[in-house]
Amino acid sequence: MQPRDTIAAVATPPGRGGVGIIRISGPRCADVANAVAGKLPKPRHAHFCSFSDADGSTIDEGICLYFPAPNSFTGEDVLELQGHGGPLILDLMLQRVLATGIRAARPGEFSERAFLNGKLDLAQAEAIADLIDAETTSAARLASRTLQGVFSERIHKLVEGLINLRLYVESAIDFPEEEIDFLSDGKVSTNLQSIIDELVAVQKSAHTGRLMRDGMTLVIAGRPNAGKSSLLNALAERDSAIVTEIPGTTRDLLREQIQIDGMPIHIIDTAGMRESTDPVEQEGIRRARNEIDQADRILWVFDDKDDPNHLTLDRESLPEQVPLTLIRNKIDLSGTSPALVDDEGLTEISIAAKSSLGIDLLKDHLKQAMGYTGSVEGEFIARRRHLNALANAMNLLYQGKRMLEETAAGELLAEDLRLAQQSLNEITGEFTADDLLGRIFSTFCIGK
The missing domain is CATH 1.20.120.430 (tRNA modification GTPase MnmE domain 2)
Known part of the structure; x- marks a missing residue:
């Protein structure tokens, strides 16, 4: 597939920099080079030149590079004009290039042409965006x-x-x-x-x-004053949430992004689940329910001294399709040691979130639950x-x-x-x- 039109775009990020690049792809690259740089450079050789406006005045100076088809990223003729990286000068350069009769590229169109011309398959083309x-x-x-x-x-x-x-x-x-x-x-x-x-x-x-690409969405939920915000702080390793002894301190959603051995995790701390007549707290609980339904995993936090019957009722209220890990918190008050118990596929971890006791057990569990091995050998983004x-x-x-x-x-x-x-x-x-x-x-x- 060889599109007949020629496209151009700024290939460097927005903002100021030492170098700014205009990328052109298509059959009219030679016309652009002759009009803007004065000549078509030798393939794959850097040619220093002045970039001229239509009236012959100099817009900028820099390097011109030419990659003839099919040996280029897109499989077409490709021209790169490398000048200075100021936003204004790059805009002037792009407008000059477009004035030669070519059009502005759509988002991803260079990669699309590389795919259509057999230079990349679709998974490889997507990997370019994922790498960026x-x-x-x-x-x-x-x-x-x-x-x-x-x-x-x-x-x-x-x-x-x-x-x-x-x-x-x-x-x-x-x-x-x-x-x-x-x-x-x-x-x-x-x-x-x-x-x-x-x-x-x-x-x-x-x-x-x-x-590894999207991260895991982890929702911390439970009854009021179970230590959910303390768990958020322990995982984030900073005081992200306000922690008090007053039940219902957290009314809205709190979000944190962390990494465990390079794996991104999106943590959401939610309002305590209980019956309430307070409209603000009711809204917080409604939002918590929405996040729970969309989570990759739920961490249900309960007090070490809670009534076991309450835990049974709480579990019945959670969506069956979302994986669940039970967090028995505040074990420091009873002198219990951190532990991980797996009973018929349901994991319960005993911790003391306020002092970060047992947090390493939880992190290891999360890595295992996500199938993360810590090695990229033989792996890929998906x-x-x-x-x-x-x-x-x-x-x-x-x-x-x-x-x-x-x-x-x-x-x-x-x-x-x-x-x-x-x-x-x-x-x-x-x-x-x-x-x-x-x-x-x-x-x-x-x-x-």
Whole structure:
């Protein structure tokens, strides 16, 4: 794909800096170079020149770089004009470039053209935006690995396995005289299970990558005066929330962002849950309920001396779909030691938030709950749409496996394999609707 129009944008961040870059891509790069820089420089050689206005006056001085197609980021002719980084001078330069008859680039259009011209797949293109937006070292490293193709290689391996299995199954359907028995030879079942096992591993890595990109939303909830704000302060390692002995001190939501071994966590402290006639407190409780419903995990805080029946009632009021960790607080008052107890998948951690006793246990639990290993080896950044595509492919493979085992229906298995392959191809963009591409690239920076 080679768009006929030529585009331009400022490729450096807004604000003042030593260097500002105008990036141009498309077939008219040579015209722009001749008009603004006086000549088209030798490919991949830095050419120092004056950047001229239409009347011949000098706007700025700097370096001109030319990258002819197809050996450029976008796969098209690319020209970069590198001058000084003041906002005014960059605006003058951009207006001069646009005056030659080209248009301003849309957000993400350079990356979109790189994708459409086969220079990047869709997962790699998204990784550019993720690398720019990364807020932690770990997220930046994982985004870089995705940009290098680590995620795409895992997807291509899965797709290759599906293609080979489809060929075998569909050949047996098309040539029944070969009398291939799907169940007796075991080849289909073995290969299908191998693909499922690999997909499980990719899903696990993608889940960690999504958490590293987006962070985990952790809602601290519980009855009034249970020590929720003290827990927020302990996790944030600073006095973020006001702590008093008066029940109901926290009326509104308090938000903090922390990192645990480079993993971003968004913590929300909420108003104490109880029946109240105070309209302000009622609004705080309503907001708390909304955040609980949208959380990645709930930390339900209760006093070490609370009535166990209250805890049972409290748990019944929480949404079943949101993972829950029980926090038994104020153990310092009873002389109890910090502990972590896992009972049939429900974890209870005993701490003293005010003195940070047992907080390390909680942090380790959160890392384990999110599947974080502390290593980026073999990992990559991922987005929610990637997780959805992987989950859809997994459902189709399990469905195909069930059809194979229950009915030996080769046609149904072949269709499920085809749809699973299509779902995986959506990740790299080999099968992607145009409207999805538009939404993805519209979130990019202008000039990228």
